[in-house]
Amino acid sequence: MSLVIVGSVAFDTIETPWERKEKIVGGSCTYCALAASYFTRPKIVAVVGEDFPKQTIRLFKKRNIDLEGLKIVPGGKTFFWEGRYGFDPNQRSTIRTELNVFQDFRPEIPPAYKKADILFLANIDPDLQENICRQVEKPKLVAMDTMRLWIESKPAALRRVLKQVDILFANDEEIRMLTEERNLIKAGKKILGQGPTLVIVKKGEHGALVFGESLVFGIMAHPCEDVVDPTGAGDSFAGGFLGYLDRVKRFGKKEIRRAAVYGSVLASFTIEDFGINRFRSLTKREIAGRFLHFKRLVSF
Numbered sequence: 001m002s003l004v005i006v007g008s009v010a011f012d013t014i015e016t017p018w019e020r021k022e023k024i025v026g027g028s029c030t031y032c033a034l035a036a037s038y039f040t041r042p043k044i045v046a047v048v049g050e051d052f053p054k055q056t057i058r059l060f061k062k063r064n065i066d067l068e069g070l071k072i073v074p075g076g077k078t079f080f081w082e083g084r085y086g087f088d089p090n091q092r093s094t095i096r097t098e099l100n101v102f103q104d105f106r107p108e109i110p111p112a113y114k115k116a117d118i119l120f121l122a123n124i125d126p127d128l129q130e131n132i133c134r135q136v137e138k139p140k141l142v143a144m145d146t147m148r149l150w151i152e153s154k155p156a157a158l159r160r161v162l163k164q165v166d167i168l169f170a171n172d173e174e175i176r177m178l179t180e181e182r183n184l185i186k187a188g189k190k191i192l193g194q195g196p197t198l199v200i201v202k203k204g205e206h207g208a209l210v211f212g213e214s215l216v217f218g219i220m221a222h223p224c225e226d227v228v229d230p231t232g233a234g235d236s237f238a239g240g241f242l243g244y245l246d247r248v249k250r251f252g253k254k255e256i257r258r259a260a261v262y263g264s265v266l267a268s269f270t271i272e273d274f275g276i277n278r279f280r281s282l283t284k285r286e287i288a289g290r291f292l293h294f295k296r297l298v299s300f
């Protein structure tokens with residue numbers, strides 16, 4: 001099996017009520033690929049500028065991430081995003097977005113990626129997501145994520161992508177905006193009629209809900225006393241979820257449930273440190289330990 005991830009590789013400036021970090025590495029593709037790399041060998045499609053740190057490229061290589069689809073633009077500047085969190089880690093505002101090399105990015109899938117079994121369209125411009133969909137030959141599973149910016153600025157393109165995907169990852173605010181429905185169960189059901197057969201609604205520190213035609217599954221978030229930086233939790237969830245499915249090569253209900261728990265486990269590690277720092281030391285053993293801990297937390 002193989003997992004192709006398309007999304008942003010970025011510099012982020014993050015402000016929490018306690019600390020501010022300037023220009024650290026982030027991006028939807030970055031978090032997702034790092035999380036998935038504990039289960040499979042993800043292939044990424046993204047673009048960065050020449051200013052992107054070699055040290056992070058070395059980390060990607062160390063985690064065995066396939067970088068054939070990572071374009072480095074000579075003299076270019078990497079995509080930049082600045083976000084600010086309030087006391088409630090689920091509340092975030094975007095302060096600044098600079099597209100930089102993304103402005104003229106026309107993603108090209110390397111021939112070796114075209115037969116991907118799982119395609120993840122992480123959060124980027126829906127026009128780019130659509131373009132990628134056209135280049136991949138009949139994947140077994142296509143999943144997508146998005147954000148408020150695209151729901152508001154490119155709703156038509158977003159709807160076209162939605163029609164082509166099997167799984168939508170969205171947070172509670174995004175799914176309410178997409179469906180104009182306050183109740184999350186009704187919102188999830190509405191999305192099921194618009195393309196996806198599975199919807200995963202992420203509720204930050206309250207966990208996630210998985211909806212399918214005949215499946216409703218709730219996962220709690222790992223009780224974390226010290227949320228250092230919530231950035232990338234959603235992408236890490238998707239990476240753990242899809243990386244696990246790619247490894248087990250089956251998409252039945254049991255696998256979906258376990259994938260969701262792995263998603264939650266990976267997200268819980270990401271938020272323990274700023275940016276991608278936690279991935280520098282995270283081990284498979286720690287992941288297995290937290291998976292078991294989750295099991296004990298919810299069995300009665």
Ligand code: AMP
Pocket residue numbers: 007008010011012025026027028081097123124125147149230231232233234235236
């Ligand atoms: P998450 O916290 O999982 O929603 O994802 C946060 C990541 O999304 C950050 O590391 C940002 O670099 C990235 N991001 C923010 N805005 C955009 C955007 N407009 N397009 C692509 N990626 C973005």
